[in-house]
Amino acid sequence: MNNIKPSLMVLTISWFLVSAVAGGAQTLTDALINAYRNSPQLKSERATLRSTDEGTAQARAALRPSLNAKLTGSQIYSFSTGSFTDAASAELGLKLLLWDGGNTRLGVEVARLNVELARQALIDVEQQVLLNAATAFVDMRRDAEFLELAENNRRVIAKQVQAAKDRFEVRGPAHRCQPGRGAACWGVKHSCPASRNT
Numbered sequence: 001m002n003n004i005k006p007s008l009m010v011l012t013i014s015w016f017l018v019s020a021v022a023g024g025a026q027t028l029t030d031a032l033i034n035a036y037r038n039s040p041q042l043k044s045e046r047a048t049l050r051s052t053d054e055g056t057a058q059a060r061a062a063l064r065p066s067l068n069a070k071l072t073g074s075q076i077y078s079f080s081t082g083s084f085t086d087a088a089s090a091e092l093g094l095k096l097l098l099w100d101g102g103n104t105r106l107g108v109e110v111a112r113l114n115v116e117l118a119r120q121a122l123i124d125v126e127q128q129v130l131l132n133a134a135t136a137f138v139d140m141r142r143d144a145e146f147l148e149l150a151e152n153n154r155r156v157i158a159k160q161v162q163a164a165k166d167r168f169e170v171r172g173p174a175h176r177c178q179p180g181r182g183a184a185c186w187g188v189k190h191s192c193p194a195s196r197n198t
Contacts, residue, residue: 031136032134035129035130035132042126049115049119055115056108059104059108059110060108063097063108065096065097066094068092068094069091069092069093070091071089074088075087
């Protein structure tokens with residue numbers, strides 16, 4: 001009976017842990033939805049995809065014309081004459097890429113392929129997260145069944161122990177194991193301790 005108590009304690013603790021996990025997701029669908037919504041790995045991969053997607057827009061911007069404008073103004077005071085002199089200048093620049101040997105277009109293509117690569121990486125992480133969630137859910141259900149089976153076995157063994165004690169008490173002290181009677185007093189295949197010593 002002493003060996004049953006530690007295993008009963010372990011089974012009870014396991015049952016509470018399984019119940020806590022099962023309380024969050026009652027079905028496999030719930031577990032998958034929660035994993036998909038709350039996975040930090042997926043959030044990280046989505047952020048990486050957004051960052052990579054911005055690279056495509058930056059690569060395409062190199063093909064567009066750029067317009068630069070610069071306006072400067074200054075006012076200079078002359079101590080000798082005691083007057084101010086105003087100066088102003090304006091610059092306007094237009095930059096248009098006419099030909100670079102296809103380098104910019106290849107950069108856009110590389111950026112587009114990087115986005116595709118990031119999308120496939122996101123899909124891979126999604127599948128891994130969902131697989132891990134399904135595996136954890138199925139393992140939890142399996143362990144819950146094992147726990148129920150172990151608890152049932154504990155109850156059966158406890159009943160068998162009680163039945164053996166009851167049989168022993170019913171026979172009384174006159175039918176207890178005595179030297180020379182061997183296993184006949186118990187109905188088992190081993191002999192009494194006292195008869196082993198003789």
